[in-house]
Amino acid sequence: MSLNRELLGRRYESREPYEVALVKVREFARALGDENPLYHDPAAARRAGYPHVIAPPTFAVVVAQAERLAMLRDPELGLDPARMLHTEQRFRYRRPIFAGDALLATAEIVDISVRGQHEVLAWRQELAAADGDVICTLDGSVFSRGTAPA
């Protein structure tokens, strides 16, 4: 079954902010094998001019996960998880994510295209800080194998 193009432009929004916890940042950094003190030590982070520890740049996928999953699992979209393959990911930051941040995430379907027998679903996600400023933009796409319209 092909992806439903009527969902182009559909937006998914947080119901509640994601609160970034120090222990979660440390856990994520350790999972990357990364002992950078700016991820682990609040005093070191403050000496570097940050209000608290910063999160690894790819941590944004965790913060924006609920909205991304709401999009990918939207029954109206018709995406089969068994045919899905993550193909691209990009992060743009206006400032790092800090422990203590309460971030609101969005996800929006920005493109559905055909590549041979396959389809490509592209999205954009944004993380907004408590003051409303967007601090991170995530662009991603997945391959939907073998679902191109006949």
Added chain:
Amino acid sequence: MIEAGTRLPPLETRLTRLDLVRYAGASGDFNPIHWSESAAATARLPTVIAHGMLTMGVALRAVTEWCGDPGLVVDYGVRFSRVVPVPDGEGALIRVDGAVAHVDDDGTAHVELSVTHAGDEVLTRAYAVVRPPRDGRLEP
């Protein structure tokens, strides 16, 4: 002095099944192709594979260990071109090489990355943009 052509110290790291389990827990990505042999077989994969986002996250260490402050990374993007099979026991060795492609007038460095496993590029078009610290130029 950072200029076009400056090479980053290469990074080599071995991903094991334990790393995959740890990343699954830390990220909340519990897709079974990253921990279950039978799920991997059903997806016609040779064995369990690493999360693309784990490979992407680990690869950026080549940049952040070079510049020191991950908060200076303002842009990071990759294409996932090939899966990384992680057999039980030996795991998978990932190698990251990076070089500065160009430097803007304000000192912002554009870094291109080559991320390989067993000689194959597993991420392509991988790049990171690193801005200079507020108080000066990048001096790793």
